[in-house]
Amino acid sequence: MTKETQSALLNALEALTRLPRSARKWMVFGFDCLLCLIAAWVAFALRLGEWPHDLHALLILTATTLLFWTVIAWPTGLYRNLIRFSGARASGRLFYACALLGIPLTIIFGFIQIDGVPRTIAVLHPIIFFLLMLFLRLSLRFVVSDYLHLARGRTEERRRLLIYGAGRGGQQLANSLRQEPHLVLVGYIDDDERLSNQQLDGITVWHSSILDSVLEERRVDEVVLAIPSALRVRRREIVEALQARKIRVRMLPGIGQLIDGHFAVSDIRDVQVEDLLGRDAVAPNELLMGRSLLSKNVLVTGAGGSIGSELCRQIIHSRPKRLILVEQSEYFLYAIEGELRRLALAEGCEVELIPELADVADRDSVFRIFRRWQPETVYHAAAYKHVPLVESNPIAGMRNNIFSTLYCALAAEAVGVRRFILVSTDKAVRPTNIMGASKRVCELILQARAQEQNKTLFTMVRFGNVLGSSGSVVPLFKQQIAAGGPVTITHREVTRYFMTIPEASQLVIQAGGMAEGGEVFVLDMGQPVLIRDLAETMVKLSGLSVCDATTPEGDIEIVEVGLRPGEKLYEELLIGHNPAPTVHSRIMQAREAVHPWNSLSDILEDLTDYLRHGDASEALSILYKLVPEYNRPAYEAAAQ
Template sequence: MIAALHKILDLPHIWARRLTRVQKRFILVPADSLLIIASLWAAVATRLGTLWPLEVWSRAWWLLLVLPIIGAIIFYSIGLYRFVLRSMGRHDVIRIARAGLVLSLVLAALGYFNERMFLPRSTPIIFGLVLIGAMVCVRAGLRNYYHWLHERGSNRRPVLVYGAGESGIQLVAALDAAKEFSPVGFLDDDPSLTGSLVAGRRVHMPVDIDALLTKYDVHDVLLALPLISRSRRKEIVRFLSQRSIRVQTIPSMVELVSGVETIDRLRTVGVEELLGRDAVDPDIDLFTSVRGRAVMVTGAGGSIGSQLCREIARMSPRLLVLFEISEFSLYSIEQELNAMPGALGAQLHAVLGSVCDQGRLEQIVRLHGIETIFHAAAYKHVPLVEANPFEGIRNNTLGSECVAKVAARCRVTRVILISTDKAVRPTNVMGASKRLAELVFQRAQQSADKTTFSMVRFGNVMGSSGSVIPLFQKQIAAGGPVTVTHPDVIRYFMTIPEAAQLVIQAGSLGQGGDVFLLDMGAPVSILDLAKRMIRLSGLEVKDRENPNGDIEIIFSGLRPGEKLFEELLVDGNSTPTKHPKIMRSLDAPSDLEQIDGAMITLRSAVERSDLEAVSNLLHRLVEGYSGNSIDGGTPSLIRNSPSVAPVAAEKIVAAG
């Protein structure tokens, strides 16, 4: 019975879909004519209190024929038959009101110039109001009928929209016209809106979310809050991340206004909104190291290197040299920069080469008259470098020495080394190799007369290759499990764009031999981060308390050379700089004179693949270096001899 009723209700919709737009207009015109006749009769009957007042219709019967014709002409000229009923909105209602007002004025004029009609003066006003209301109701009814059929035949997911402002209203309108989501209500912090209807949906307080999730079986919340502060946005995301719901957001107001994105272009809430730190807008006065200068970025295809290239390209350098050993990475960043709209007005040169090739480096620096070098070329994955120590030291330390020597010899104005928090009291070869690179740069500063060497030390950057966040996202998408090395491990995080901007600004602050530290905010528990990412994906954590959850978290154990937490300072002393997010380390390296001879010895040991000699040098030169040990204290560097199979990429579990 119900199925038969649904089929009957579907018949007008099926019939209407077969009609052309011209045919639909021919149907609307007589329909509106009937509404005009009915509205005129209702206005006269209401005014005179009788169903058929002969004193009017005996003389004005011709209005029932003429007024619909005049109305059709007015409605067509105003554009009443051009808008699509299923997308009827506020502007269309205004257009209907204009049409009704004009036609009521025509009726008033006819009554004014023909007194024999005995048409009461208030009749045109009543007529206009009745006609406008009838036309709006009929069209709204048809629109709602269409949407009812549309939703009944689809499997749209119910969603809540957080934000009942203008952006939320626009988002709901866009979702109503789409097929994926069905908005069932609003959440809004404004208590004055609670209980009211916005775009046909009731507004609720955020504290009601749990009841709404159950009532409507909601698994998605869409944020329509492009104008709120970063801190408030993070509070909301943290509040929502306590529940197993997928959270998506509309683009920022800048993206909407610029036309880069549209209101219905949803994206998953970024993990940066969980990390509890606010970015600081860049200080344009600190871009002097790149603006109008010849700049080279080593490791230009890497995570940090490529972002440095993007940021530098926007700062009007005279020319930009991309120096990279990986052909594919170099090709990718070159193509991207060439495609950036209006970002690169400078010359762009893509150069294949290794930072360990001192001759190639010097050739390129002299050829292009390089003034600033950002040295981002490095091997950074702790387990891989631990398993391949010679290549890690050759690239990270000896490659940095080549860059420093070429820069000093070619009188490059500024050279900035991209370092890491793992260089502080390192427990792994990667960190030790980067600390040695810092010492090499500080030693180079002592003998340089024209070049300013500086180093920038920071922690993990979100979304970089091999970092924990892309790994977690991949594991969650695959259905788990999510692997965390240790329940107590914590890390500092920063977005790649912010890190790159701060590196460029720190480079302009360098006075010679400086080690700059980027303010990474509060440390983040990796276990807590994993749980929040699972919940924000609309899934539940599977554990003892919730054995029926979706994604399990397993602990794989700390990898060789890995710490529970990282540090940015060797001796804990730092001083502020002009930029609130950049500090200057006061670490005082001891006896830099020994670095020259040590580097010769280190290079020889690497070329001979002498693990023991390399290990002894790292312990002697790098303060606080202590390799993980097993079997009676054998350093991890000694354990990972060439005979040991390198760690397979798919087995690497990131912790930061």
């Protein structure tokens, strides 16, 4: 075969693989119709000992077979993944469908006499039809997949890939890999000893205990984790072991993240730090999730922020009657409204979405929104959370955090809101910065209002850092690594608690469902993480190495820049001790003293005056009075 002919053939085959899936299905179905006619011809010839002359009987058999084949084959999914057809399992499905086909044919041609059609044709025809279709599919697999592998492999380097996980996801991925000319699947690794040395569609499964020897002997370039249900701790162990051998690691997403529930090469993605940190998900308590949301008017402040937007997504799943999105950023409000409309449509959720562009630190705006929409449940997530920015802008920080909470709480009481949930932070515990102290005042306000006789149940939910939120170290480290470093940390001993945004949001909603009034709920954040360890993990996940004293030839340096104003070495979640358990294993209730509203309201009036006149010094003095445990930074104390 000349190079020109080979190139033309390869281009034609690649064009075939790029055809829409529906076009490939109909193309193969057309071939099957032709094979059905051929099978009928051959069946008659075998039965009669000569080529058939009765075209009428031949057409009756063919038409009847195609009618029942269409009814059987399409619903059972035989026309999915045609070019990836391979192995005993796929052949078994095809045989099973042909066996089903034989039942109506036997009834029609075996028991009900049709002129010109022998009874044994009902048995012969499905068998011949099966063999012809099997031949067609194996030919497609070889020509379109294997031939492309061989031809492209001569001129292009092919990466040798190992799949970790021989379950359904791994096997679906293996079938998809047959279409990829640049990848060679060398086998599976699995923790299940029962699969050791087994063959799955001709591919060997090795036990994970001999991973080292498999990597070396098979010259593996890359490992794909196809273990979507594995615990995070196990996933972390595997990734760390492979990183130590300088093997690239990628992974398949969880089955719930797929549109059609099937894995393909395009689903492979790099391992993210979120895949390794945090805890394994616990199924939410649907009763607690729906108690505050189902068929209710729900309002979320800060709806476009990291936590607020995820709260809105989770709320949509619980089918509220109306969701009011309050956000002061036009762009974020536009983005989250559009996303939620698409999500509601996909979920079949008939929810009324109300976008409100407003500053929740403006009393008149807050009361106008609450009076107009009459919410029954409120999640107050709007706040300034960036510690250095609030430290540099104390007036704006205190005004936004404290008075948005105060005005929303008073408006909630005025219109009879049933549940009001404040999204708080671990930085409110023995704060060392203005942001944390201001959030502690927010908690004090709600605790005090909860003591008053009113319909609204006020509650607070306190938790630590969430992975991927705005201002989190995770996106910052990603940017620094992409730029070639250095990665900056403030101190090598800094630790933080981390939780994924979806888990935090679900727990906030469930804690709100438990509210009886005045509680401070604290989320179980798991184990704290050294920020330096986090930075090293992210560097390695990027396929790079850390440059330090032991490995001066490394790619990315990690540099300490010193603690920022108001920053702690470690965070706390409890002011008191011995938190009380709740009905949810990851939600605790703190036991803390409460300030009476009468004394608190007078101090807040003074704070309002100082903030209105821009007197930061006096405003901070009020903050120290409200939060006596606020440990003012040394540089600030020296300036007094």
